[in-house]
Amino acid sequence: MSTVDLEAKIPNNVGLRDNKRLLRALEKWQPAFLQWWRDMGPSDFNMNDIYLRTAVGVGKGGWAHFDYVKMPDYRWGIFLADGVEDRKIHFGDNIGASVWSEVPGEHRNRLRRLIVTQGDTEPASVEQQRRLGHTAPSLYDMRSLFQVNVEEGRHLWAMVYLLHTYFGADGREEAEAMLDRHSGDSDSPRILEAFNEPIDTWLDFFCFTTFTDRDGKYQLASLAESGFDPLARTTQFMLTEEAYHMQTGENGMGRIAHRAAELVRDGVDPMSVGAIPLEMIQRYINFWASRSMDLFGGEDSTNAAESFASGLKGRYREGDGIYRDARALESAYQMKVPDGDHLVDREIPLRRAMNALLLDAYRADCVRISQRWNRDLQKLGVDFQFEIPSTRFNRNQGVYSHYRFTPQGEMISESEWTKRHHEWLPSQKDRDYVKSCMVAVHEPGKFANYISPPSMGVNEQSVDFEYVKFH
Ligand SMILES: [Fe+2]
Numbered sequence: 001m002s003t004v005d006l007e008a009k010i011p012n013n014v015g016l017r018d019n020k021r022l023l024r025a026l027e028k029w030q031p032a033f034l035q036w037w038r039d040m041g042p043s044d045f046n047m048n049d050i051y052l053r054t055a056v057g058v059g060k061g062g063w064a065h066f067d068y069v070k071m072p073d074y075r076w077g078i079f080l081a082d083g084v085e086d087r088k089i090h091f092g093d094n095i096g097a098s099v100w101s102e103v104p105g106e107h108r109n110r111l112r113r114l115i116v117t118q119g120d121t122e123p124a125s126v127e128q129q130r131r132l133g134h135t136a137p138s139l140y141d142m143r144s145l146f147q148v149n150v151e152e153g154r155h156l157w158a159m160v161y162l163l164h165t166y167f168g169a170d171g172r173e174e175a176e177a178m179l180d181r182h183s184g185d186s187d188s189p190r191i192l193e194a195f196n197e198p199i200d201t202w203l204d205f206f207c208f209t210t211f212t213d214r215d216g217k218y219q220l221a222s223l224a225e226s227g228f229d230p231l232a233r234t235t236q237f238m239l240t241e242e243a244y245h246m247q248t249g250e251n252g253m254g255r256i257a258h259r260a261a262e263l264v265r266d267g268v269d270p271m272s273v274g275a276i277p278l279e280m281i282q283r284y285i286n287f288w289a290s291r292s293m294d295l296f297g298g299e300d301s302t303n304a305a306e307s308f309a310s311g312l313k314g315r316y317r318e319g320d321g322i323y324r325d326a327r328a329l330e331s332a333y334q335m336k337v338p339d340g341d342h343l344v345d346r347e348i349p350l351r352r353a354m355n356a357l358l359l360d361a362y363r364a365d366c367v368r369i370s371q372r373w374n375r376d377l378q379k380l381g382v383d384f385q386f387e388i389p390s391t392r393f394n395r396n397q398g399v400y401s402h403y404r405f406t407p408q409g410e411m412i413s414e415s416e417w418t419k420r421h422h423e424w425l426p427s428q429k430d431r432d433y434v435k436s437c438m439v440a441v442h443e444p445g446k447f448a449n450y451i452s453p454p455s456m457g458v459n460e461q462s463v464d465f466e467y468v469k470f471h
């Protein structure tokens with residue numbers, strides 16, 4: 001087990017104390033991070049005491065500690081999952097070779113790009129969500145938002161640690177650039193599109209944590225297979241925190257849907273009482289699911305093939321031995337691609353289809369979540385089922401972009417799209433309505449009318465616990 005140094009200025013289990021150069025570099029970056037947090041992080045809540053979980057170790061049980069903390073005092077630390085002795089690369093061309101504990105020269109640029117792209121998403125989401133605290137539907141939800149925010153901050157620390165430690169001067173430059181790009185900034189935006197979309201309602205927030213954080217899970221999981229051992233160990237631990245973000249999304253969406261369904265069951269129009277109709281929730285699902293699917297990149301990608309071949313990025317759960325061919329050289333991926341006004345079958349060599357494979361695993365996971373929401377609707381006796389859109393629907397990246405599809409994946413003409421897309425995607429009217437539902441509730445145990453209370457509180461506290469203190 002690694003030793004955890006919690007007393008250090010930067011809590012860590014990577015032996016920072018003994019690496020003076022690295023320690024100095026990170027201690028120089030720290031004030032810039034804190035300044036960024038104050039300028040771009042949750043606005044106006046830095047003086048509140050928030051009941052937050054802080055990572056204090058990487059052991060299976062008891063890795064986190066809960067207490068009241070003011071967000072700027074949060075102990076952002078650097079934690080890597082414990083290494084596996086004598087670990088070998090288990091996929092691609094280098095199978096059986098020892099994993100790298102330093103950056104292999106020939107893969108340096110590719111690795112740096114993977115780390116920078118992942119790292120950039122972490123502060124981006126904090127920026128996107130910075131004003132949400134003002135309309136929190138309860139103290140419980142406000143706490144969840146801030147928990148997610150501080151942990152995304154810690155994920156940035158994790159990626160910056162890798163850049164500082166393994167990429168020399170250009171790594172330090174990249175670390176600085178993480179705080180210079182800003183979500184939605186026209187001159188210097190965040191790298192990926194979904195991280196430049198504003199998140200100004202809680203429905204967007206819960207969609208984001210359900211669908212976009214879930215993309216994060218799949219990206220992190222495939223990096224956790226990496227032959228570059230420090231990256232594998234860093235992302236493994238990030239996944240522990242990520243699970244809570246997705247749960248926040250799943251629960252939040254489920255509670256908004258539950259509230260709407262209760263009203264429908266009782267014969268009340270949700271819009272007459274400031275709740276959100278199920279059809280409208282479905283349109284938000286369609287929007288955020290399709291934006292998040294774009295994050296997987298092109299279905300047919302030589303870039304993805306090379307990351308796999310070189311052992312940098314594996315398939316989802318590659319290490320669990322669920323794939324027959326660890327080199328991915330023997331089979332092909334079948335998919336339908338647009339050709340004029342119809343779809344034709346295409347076979348893509350498996351290695352080039354790594355993004356498509358990961359996207360399929362992702363979508364199946366999303367379907368599983370939506371089925372849980374649907375079971376609840378069924379229990380309430382409401383005749384409505386959520387659907388996860390096809391991977392073809394509303395895409396801006398990959399083979400389906402520039403073509404029009406229904407949420408079920410049926411190809412349609414531009415004119416039909418123009419006629420019908422408001423059935424499928426949020427209109428300005430929807431957005432204005434959802435915004436009008438956003439009311440702040442600060443009384444412990446009370447919730448805005450569009451969202452049901454959760455079935456339990458956090459860390460065995462009750463639902464009406466004072467999760468955020470206003471002095
Ligand atoms: Fe994250």
Ligand SMILES: [Fe+2]
Pocket residue numbers: 152213216242245
């Ligand atoms: Fe996250």
